[in-house]
Amino acid sequence: MQAVPPAADAAADSAVPGGAGRPLLTVERVAIGYHQPQGYVPAVGEADFAVRQGEKVILLGPSGCGKSTLLKAVAGFLRPDSGRIVFDGRDDLEPGPDRAVVFQELDQLLPWRTVVGNVAYALRATGTPRAAARRQAEEQLALMGLDHALDRYPHQLSGGMKQRVAIARAFALAPRMLLMDEPFGALDAQTRGRLQHELAALARRTRASLLFVTHSIDEAILLGDRVIVLGGRPSGVRDDVDVSGLEQPDAEGFAEARRHLRGLLASEEEGSEHGVFD
Amino acid sequence: MASSTSPPRTARGSGGPEARGPAGRAPARRDRRRGAGPWSRLPTVLRRALLFAALVGVWQLYVVVADVSPLVFSSPWEVAVALAEGWGSGALVGPTLTTLRILGLGMAIGMALALALTALAVATKAGDDVLSLLTAMINPLPSVAVLPLAMLWFGLNETALVFVVANAVLWPLAVNLGTGFRTVPQTTLMVGRSLGLRGWRLIRDVHLPSALPATVAGIKTGWAFGWRTIIAAELVFGVAGAQGGLGFFINNARFYLDIPDVFAGLVTIAVIGIALDLLFSVLERQTVVRWGMKQGATT
Numbered sequence: 001m002q003a004v005p006p007a008a009d010a011a012a013d014s015a016v017p018g019g020a021g022r023p024l025l026t027v028e029r030v031a032i033g034y035h036q037p038q039g040y041v042p043a044v045g046e047a048d049f050a051v052r053q054g055e056k057v058i059l060l061g062p063s064g065c066g067k068s069t070l071l072k073a074v075a076g077f078l079r080p081d082s083g084r085i086v087f088d089g090r091d092d093l094e095p096g097p098d099r100a101v102v103f104q105e106l107d108q109l110l111p112w113r114t115v116v117g118n119v120a121y122a123l124r125a126t127g128t129p130r131a132a133a134r135r136q137a138e139e140q141l142a143l144m145g146l147d148h149a150l151d152r153y154p155h156q157l158s159g160g161m162k163q164r165v166a167i168a169r170a171f172a173l174a175p176r177m178l179l180m181d182e183p184f185g186a187l188d189a190q191t192r193g194r195l196q197h198e199l200a201a202l203a204r205r206t207r208a209s210l211l212f213v214t215h216s217i218d219e220a221i222l223l224g225d226r227v228i229v230l231g232g233r234p235s236g237v238r239d240d241v242d243v244s245g246l247e248q249p250d251a252e253g254f255a256e257a258r259r260h261l262r263g264l265l266a267s268e269e270e271g272s273e274h275g276v277f278d
Numbered sequence: 279m280a281s282s283t284s285p286p287r288t289a290r291g292s293g294g295p296e297a298r299g300p301a302g303r304a305p306a307r308r309d310r311r312r313g314a315g316p317w318s319r320l321p322t323v324l325r326r327a328l329l330f331a332a333l334v335g336v337w338q339l340y341v342v343v344a345d346v347s348p349l350v351f352s353s354p355w356e357v358a359v360a361l362a363e364g365w366g367s368g369a370l371v372g373p374t375l376t377t378l379r380i381l382g383l384g385m386a387i388g389m390a391l392a393l394a395l396t397a398l399a400v401a402t403k404a405g406d407d408v409l410s411l412l413t414a415m416i417n418p419l420p421s422v423a424v425l426p427l428a429m430l431w432f433g434l435n436e437t438a439l440v441f442v443v444a445n446a447v448l449w450p451l452a453v454n455l456g457t458g459f460r461t462v463p464q465t466t467l468m469v470g471r472s473l474g475l476r477g478w479r480l481i482r483d484v485h486l487p488s489a490l491p492a493t494v495a496g497i498k499t500g501w502a503f504g505w506r507t508i509i510a511a512e513l514v515f516g517v518a519g520a521q522g523g524l525g526f527f528i529n530n531a532r533f534y535l536d537i538p539d540v541f542a543g544l545v546t547i548a549v550i551g552i553a554l555d556l557l558f559s560v561l562e563r564q565t566v567v568r569w570g571m572k573q574g575a576t577t
Contacts, residue, residue: 077468095471105465112487112569125473125483155570173473 023050024176024209025074030083031234032069043069045234046083051177056203056210058220058243060261061230062268067213070230071181074211075101088176097126100170104182106162109154109169116141116150119169126173140172141165144198160191164198171202177209184219196222200247217261221246221254227261231268239264352538360538361545370527370546377523378550380436381508384443385501391444392451392496397481400459413453421446421507425514439511439523446507447500454496458489491566498558505554509547 027049033042044066051057059067072078073085076095084091087099095101102108109118119137124130141147144164154162163183170178183199184192200223203210214220220227225244228237241261246254317325334354340346341353352360364370395412398405424445428438462485470484486493512525522530524543531539566572 075468075472077471095468096474097472099472101468101472103465103468105463107463108465108469110466110469110484110487111571112490112565121483122473125475125479153569 024053024055024088025051025211026084026086027070027074028084028086030070030073030080030085032066032073032078032080033234042234044073044230044236045232046236047230049228049237049240051209051211053176054207054209056212056223056225058224058227059211059213059230060215060217060220060227060265061235061238062215062265065230065232065235065268067215067230067235068181071179071211071213074177075099075179097122097173098176099179100173100175100177102163102166102170102178102180102183104185106159106186107154108166109162111154114151114153115146115157115165118154118165119172122169122173136172137168140168144168144202158191159187160195163187163195167195167199167202171206171208175208177211178203178206180210180212182213182215185214192219199223204247215265217258217265218249220261221257222249227257229261229264229268231264238268348537349535350537352541356538357541357545360536360542364539364542364546370542372521373524373527373543374546374550376521377508377512377525380439380523381443381501381504384440384508385447385497385504387440388444388447388500388504389451389497391448392455392500395448395452396455396459399456400481400485406456409452409456413449413456416445417449417453421503422510422514425511429515434515439508439515442511443504443508446503447497450499450503451493451496454492454499455489458492458496459485461492462488491572494558494562494566498555501554501558502551505551 027047030044030047031042032044033040035041047066047070049057059070061067069078073080074087074093076093076099085093087093109115110121113121116134116137119140120130120133123133123136128136138147138150141150144167146161146164146168149157149161154165157165163186167180167183170180184195187195196219203223210223212220212223214223221243225242227239227241227243229239229241230236231238241257243257245251246257248254320328337354341351348356361370395405395409399409400406421442425438425442428441432438432441466484466488467480470480475483508523509525512523513529515522515526524547528540528543531537531543562572
């Protein structure tokens with residue numbers, strides 16, 4: 001268990017599958033806030049980190065620490081007020097399929113398309129020919145055990161299945177980086193646990209990087225190679241913890257990592273004005 | 279500025295009382311409801327068929343008992359004969375097709391303009407302001423009221439009618455489309471943008487289907503407006519070009535005191551109204567209801 005300082009390049013020492021050369025994503029001294037009627041509300045004070053090709057990185061922090069804001073900025077939906085976000089050598093980020101996004105909201109599937117239609121449409125929208133898109137969509141869905149639901153409409157699916165389809169859509173796009181904003185946040189505990197393990201298995205197989213936002217410590221350890229802890233008001237990177245190889249709760253070091261992260265989060269929540277109850 | 283999401287006139291069903299058959303249905307239904315029990319267990323189709331038969335019976339009875347002048351009122355049998363003859367000889371076919379053609383053309387133009395205006399309103403703030411202002415000003419105006427102007431601009435021809443219908447469809451549809459576009463869920467929009475969709479493709483593949491429930495509601499309102507407007511306009515107009523429409527047919531029949539034909543024209547208008555309304559309901563069931571974007575179907 002090693003806790004490294006919040007410097008971006010410090011994690012470059014740890015061995016990460018597929019990681020070589022310069023980072024795929026660097027977040028440099030990024031500050032983002034919202035302009036509201038009451039005035040400017042800072043969400044992210046100063047965030048600094050980097051993600052390399054193939055690396056699975058978790059943004060962990062209490063509610064309101066700006067982790068979703070940061071993810072939306074990487075996705076290209078928001079622009080930093082200061083600092084830079086560089087992805088694949090570009091810092092003028094627009095939303096695009098090279099950073100496929102899975103949201104927390106259960107209405108992220110297009111309700112007028114079937115399960116297979118949703119995945120195939122995403123592929124067609126990004127340039128795959130119709131027949132190939134359909135075939136690839138079916139393959140990806142079969143991989144996730146959804147082949148029995150291909151022709152159902154989203155409103156006929158449970159919450160867990162909706163999120164599975166959304167994840168299948170993101171993976172089918174074969175992005176450079178997967179962005180996930182608490183995709184299991186709206187699910188019940190059992191479904192959540194099952195989907196976490198499914199995603200962990202998928203993530204191990206993909207060469208894409210993962211940037212995953214959560215406030216669940218176990219989810220973070222299970223899915224991540226590294227956990228970046230955000231905290232403070234306005235927030236910044238508090239710690240950058242290596243959790244690679246800890247996919248199972250009985251793995252050596254899991255309990256220690258959990259204790260360490262819990263300590264960090266607890267101190268954050270004490271410091272914040274609103275208590276956060278998970 | 280009044281935000282008129284709800285149109286000033288109701289537009290459900292085949293139209294107001296003026297577009298219905300000659301006999302009111304509501305009182306008879308209320309009589310039957312008192313008996314609840316076995317009546318309510320009958321299938322809907324049978325209940326309606328029985329009611330219809332009863333109404334026709336009352337109608338026939340009234341004509342026989344009251345001995346009304348055939349110059350002002352017709353019996354159901356005479357109306358049925360007039361309908362059969364009108365459709366057999368083609369005397370009703372021509373006017374019906376004329377009216378439907380004008381309606382179709384006017385609606386197509388109105389819908390295209392509504393889409394263009396709404397797309398503009400989504401794209402720019404100024405377009406949004408223009409649309410709100412125009413709909414607030416023009417929507418409350420009964421669409422037939424622009425007929426004198428249309429006649430002045432286009433002359434006594436079909437173009438004037440098409441213009442009036444297009445105008446009748448445009449505003450309620452633009453209001454609904456605008457609401458639909460503005461209420462596209464934020465997540466859905468972000469999904470579209472993250473797939474790299476921009477501009478027209480985003481509007482076509484995300485905004486339009488997402489706004490379909492509101493759009494269908496708008497088209498339903500719009501066509502009902504257009505339908506009434508066109509009949510009224512034809513009544514005022516008389517003949518337009520080579521052929522008159524259904525409104526002209528009715529007025530013409532009245533002129534020649536052919537009262538069964540007047541009723542036959544009215545029945546035709548009502549039946550087309552019901553058929554089109556049914557068509558839109560089926561369309562709704564096949565799309566927005568099937569996709570879970572709207573609960574339950576009307577009719």
